[in-house]
Amino acid sequence: xxxxxxxxxxxxxxxxxxxxxxxxxxxxxxxxxxxxxxxxxxxxxxxxxxxxxxxxxxxxxxxxxxxxxxxxxxxxxxxxxxxxxxxxxxxxxxxxxxxxxxxxxxxxxxxxxxxxxxxxxxxxxxxxxxxxxxxxxxxxxxxxxxxxxxxxxxxxxxxxxxxxxxxxxxxxxxxxxxxxxxxxxxxxxxxxxxxxxxxxxxxxxxxxxxxxxxxxxxxxxxxxxxxxxxxxxxxxxxxxxxxxxxxxxxxxxxxxxxxxxxxxxxxxxxxxxxxxxxxxxxxxxxxxxxxxxxxxxxxxxxxxxxxx
Ligand code: APR
Numbered sequence: 060x061x062x063x064x065x066x067x068x069x070x071x072x073x074x075x076x077x078x079x080x081x082x083x084x085x086x087x088x089x090x091x092x093x094x095x096x097x098x099x100x101x102x103x104x105x106x107x108x109x110x111x112x113x114x115x116x117x118x119x120x121x122x123x124x125x126x127x128x129x130x131x132x133x134x135x136x137x138x139x140x141x142x143x144x145x146x147x148x149x150x151x152x153x154x155x156x157x158x159x160x161x162x163x164x165x166x167x168x169x170x171x172x173x174x175x176x177x178x179x180x181x182x183x184x185x186x187x188x189x190x191x192x193x194x195x196x197x198x199x200x201x202x203x204x205x206x207x208x209x210x211x212x213x214x215x216x217x218x219x220x221x222x223x224x225x226x227x228x229x230x231x232x233x234x235x236x237x238x239x240x241x242x243x244x245x246x247x248x249x250x251x252x253x254x255x256x257x258x259x260x261x262x263x264x265x266x267x268x269x270x271x272x273x274x275x276x277x278x279x280x281x282x283x284x285x286x287x288x289x290x291x292x293x294x295x296x297x298x299x300x301x302x303x304x305x306x307x308x309x310x311x312x313x314x315x316x317x318x319x320x321x322x323x324x325x326x327x328x329x330x331x332x333x334x335x336x337x338x339x340x341x342x343x344x345x346x347x348x349x350x351x352x353x354x355x356x357x358x359x360x361x362x363x364x365x366x367x
Pocket of ligand 1 (some may be wrong): 064067068069070071072073091094136137138139140156160161177178179180259282283284285288
């Protein structure tokens with residue numbers, strides 16, 4: 060039997076996730092949204108692409124959680140984007156409400172699912188999902204690090220004129236201004252990045268990575284990124300469904316690793332059939348430790364704003 064993957068929120072990110080999932084034939088897809096007709100229309104349109112693209116899957120669009128029952132993986136993209144003039148805390152309040160409703164339904168209909176959270180502000184929303192579902196923490200995972208790292212990797216590849224495939228780099232911490240692109244561990248075909256680029260160039264890549272989401276928002280003006288976020292989610296889904304034990308930076312629940320307890324934050328982790336199977340603790344130098352302490356503080360503030 061094919062795995063069942065539900066995507067909640069059929070907006071830009073949700074529908075692009077469905078597209079990538081389908082083209083990789085990772086499982087049957089349910090696309091759910093509160094907007095009537097939208098998930099149904101997008102699912103039907105995607106299904107009609109299947110004879111041309113050659114993927115054999117069931118793709119269902121729905122407004123009813125009954126159709127999501129017994130999903131193996133649920134991806135949450137439902138939420139409101141930040142509007143001009145809206146404070147971060149206001150956005151937290153609105154999206155916490157949405158994510159709470161979604162989480163209660165996941166708990167009811169797919170109690171065994173692994174949940175991947177995409178809704179922003181990410182670090183607070185993944186915490187909210189964990190609180191409301193009461194799922195074991197390794198089965199609730201936030202998608203941010205794969206995306207932020209992909210941005211960093213693409214900027215490095217572009218700067219050096221090399222294949223993106225050969226660039227390894229990861230970003231730790233919260234999915235916001237305080238994220239930490241860990242340049243010391245970045246490498247190109249095994250060669251340390253710091254041996255290949257001068258400090259000013261590396262600093263520019265770090266700054267562009269930290270500003271990566273805003274760069275897209277400023278260009279699009281009417282929304283935020285969706286291709287790279289969707290591709291990042293699908294890589295995580297694949298790692299889980301194929302039990303690949305991939306090492307990916309994700310927002311994972313910390314039980315004392317990095318000196319943090321009871322918080323979801325971006326760290327390198329092993330992703331397999333059980334979700335986050337292990338958090339990998341890399342050695343941080345003094346500067347990185349200070350940056351990590353700062354990002355933990357900012358995530359704590361966001362979590363507090365959820366009131367959970
Ligand atoms: N239940 C289900 N769907 C909902 C709910 C809800 N309670 N509330 C809103 N939605 C749906 C909307 O109807 C909309 O179709 O969520 C969808 C969000 O889609 P977009 O507005 O296109 O937003 P998108 O660009 O996909 O981003 C979604 O991902 O990257 C993050 O910051 C981004 O939090 C945002 C999320």
